[in-house]
Amino acid sequence: MLLQEAYRRMLLIRNFEETIEKLFLEGRVMGTAHTCIGQETLSVGVAAALQPCDAMTTTHRGHGHFLARGADPARAMAELFGKSIGYSKGRGGSQMMMDSSIGFYGANGITGGSIPFATGIALDAQMRKTGRVAICMFGDGASNQGVFHESLNMAALWNLPILYVIENNGYAMSTATVRGLANPCVADRAAALKVPGIRIDGNDFEEVRECVRHHADKARQGKGPAVIECLTYRLSGHSRGDPRVYRSREEEENAWKKDPVKTFEKTLIERKIASESEIELIQQQTAQQIEEAVQRCEQAPEASLDEFQNSLFSP
Amino acid sequence: MRNITFTQIIRETLEAEMQRDQTVLLMGEDIGIYGGAFGVTRGLIEIFGKERVRDTPITEQAITGIAIGAAVGGQRPVIEIMFMDFITLAVDQLINMAAKLHPIYGQPCPLVLRTPPGAGRGYGATHSQSLERIFFGVPGLKIVAPSDAEDASALLQGAIRDNNPVIFLEHKLLYPMRFQVGDTLPGPSELGKAKIARRGEDITIIAWSYMTVLALRAAEQLAQEDIQVEVVDLRTLAPLDTETILASVKATGRVLIVEEAPLTGGIAAEIAARINEAAFEYLDYPVKRHAGADLPVPSAKNLESACTPSLESITKAASDLALAE
Ligand SMILES: Cc1ncc(C[n+]2csc(CCOP(=O)(O)OP(=O)(O)O)c2C)c(N)n1
Ligand SMILES: [Mg+2]
Secondary structure, eight states: OOHHHHHHHHHHHHHHHHHHHHHHHTTOSOSOOOOOTTOHHHHHHHHHTOOTTOEEEOOSSOHHHHHHTTOOHHHHHHHHHTBTTSTTTTSSOTTOOOBGGGTBOOOOSSTTTHHHHHHHHHHHHHHHTOOOOEEEEEETTGGGSHHHHHHHHHHHHHTOSEEEEEEEOSEETTEEHHHHOSSSOTTHHHHTTTOOEEEEETTOHHHHHHHHHHHHHHHHTTOOOEEEEEEOOOOSOSSTTOOOTTSOHHHHHHHHHTOHHHHHHHHHHHTTSSOHHHHHHHHHHHHHHHHHHHHHHHHSOBOOHHHHHTTSSOO | OEEEEHHHHHHHHHHHHHHHOTTEEEEETTOSSSOOTTSTTTTHHHHHHHHHEEEOOSOHHHHHHHHHHHHHHTOEEEEEOSSGGGGGGGHHIIIIIIHHIIIIIOOOOOOEEEEOOOOSSOOOTTSSOOOTHHHHTOTTOEEEOOOSHHHHHHHHHHHHHSSSOEEEEOOTTTTTOEEEEOSSOOOOOOSSOOEEEEOOSSEEEEEOTHHHHHHHHHHHHHHHTTOOEEEEEOSEEETTOHHHHHHHHHHHSOEEEEEEEESTTOHHHHHHHHHHHHHGGGOSSOOEEEEEOSSOOOSSHHHHHHHSOOHHHHHHHHHHHHHOO
16 A cells, blocks of 8 residues: 555545544434544554455444445445445444455444454464455453453464454543553563564554564464554544543643644655645545545435345345 | 164264365364263264364353354354353354344354253253243344254254354253154255144144153143144244244144243243234133243252153143143
């Protein structure tokens, strides 16, 4: 992925998330959503390291991962509008969408629920020798679910091609990492199972891409799983309507000063990879793309009850 | 014809399905070199190797979740949960993942989870439960509960070939029982069809799994007292074959539903409600349930048999209902 393209995806995610927050405030969409503002470069860094055949799973906070992998923003957004063009035909909402054709095996509303699931996708990849690596994205909070330990143990025992990529964004809802993890370094947990555990700056696009690529290649060669902990910060609230009583506005302001998307933008200009006018053009284009997505959602037909009732079971 | 155990036919069926389809994969605790806690998978690791007959650590949630992921990836996993009681540790993956894959995400999930429910062996409260009710009200899951060897084979084949998650109950008292079966395995059965296991016009007994075995024995005894019992063997609990149930109830006008697990909150209650809603005017007497006590399953022999339906208690309940004015 070229750096300009990476930037375009980061901006697309930022724009998507900000638009959703706005749509909620205006009462135009339903349900809930967890935006990943502040974690966009991480999403794109991981996606940039993958092969098209690779499989990714994510969590409740998954729009960024999905868009980074190439999802159609209109179809993703349509899940919030409850419209038939949505990836889950409007049935899933923000936390339940999947498109296996682009190697995206789903957001998941159960914290930690996708960890064994992704491990199973890796088992299938190993059995069928597809060369696929599974990338299981989850949060610092999810790392406390017992099933992480269970799955990592089995992945290590069986040498499965899977990377557990933790987005340590400092909080699990209101619970700061130091209040939820006896040892707030998730990567350390890998050592107990003799699995490589790496902790990196999750807001550094290139560091993320290189680290994920390196370990994905190793996994592809049959060298087994790895745990990669990416340090980041959730600039947005946990979910819509989060009053953020668990942290100070000052802490947030300081974090905004290090906004990873802006930082990446500056790097592109400094390194002369993109000019200011090119940056501006990308900004306009992504803004327009999101605007069009909103329009498509609004015009799309409602979710179909008939079709839903007839799809409980797979033929 | 041959005379073989329930265990034997399950093993043969697994072997045949694994020969037929390379993507059929077994996983579970101690199913490989040990052959499973009840010996069902004995010998299969020698035929198919440790990749396709996978011994796992003790981790029901991960076994189940991994199997679901592998199913979505392209395998047809058949997992074993050693005792049905341990399924509690896998409930999240079954309810929140497997059951949602097709209706919400649009992904087929060809998974079979085999597990033995049931009391009768004095194993105590955490090794004797019939917990199918946990899943009965969860749209998206299928539940199969055969009571004889031929059906078990046909339904297991049907379950393995089904593109949906199936919980397949093998009652532990069935395992050592012998059945007359054909020289070759039957073909696969479609899930969701009950069968009339015995014809009779005085009263209908509805049962599944091992309770059908007892219901058939009760019917035989009652025939000597000139009470003709029709036995509906549900075979599949979800989807429930309401049509067959109603047809039998309409013909006899009296119905006893037998469930091994506690009375309260059971599957029998749902069946009773459906009968009342759709066939009330055909009933000569209110629908009766005969179920386990509202107590944990105790281990002492006298307590255990007092707390679960037995041949005697079923016979008495059926006779009382048949003769009630
Ligand atoms: C099993 C389960 N428990 C609790 C929740 C509610 N919940 C949703 S997200 C969340 C915090 C998760 O934190 P983390 O894993 O760090 O991810 P982040 O939100 O920071 O991206 C909680 C408690 C849930 N959805 N599922
Ligand atoms: Mg977090």
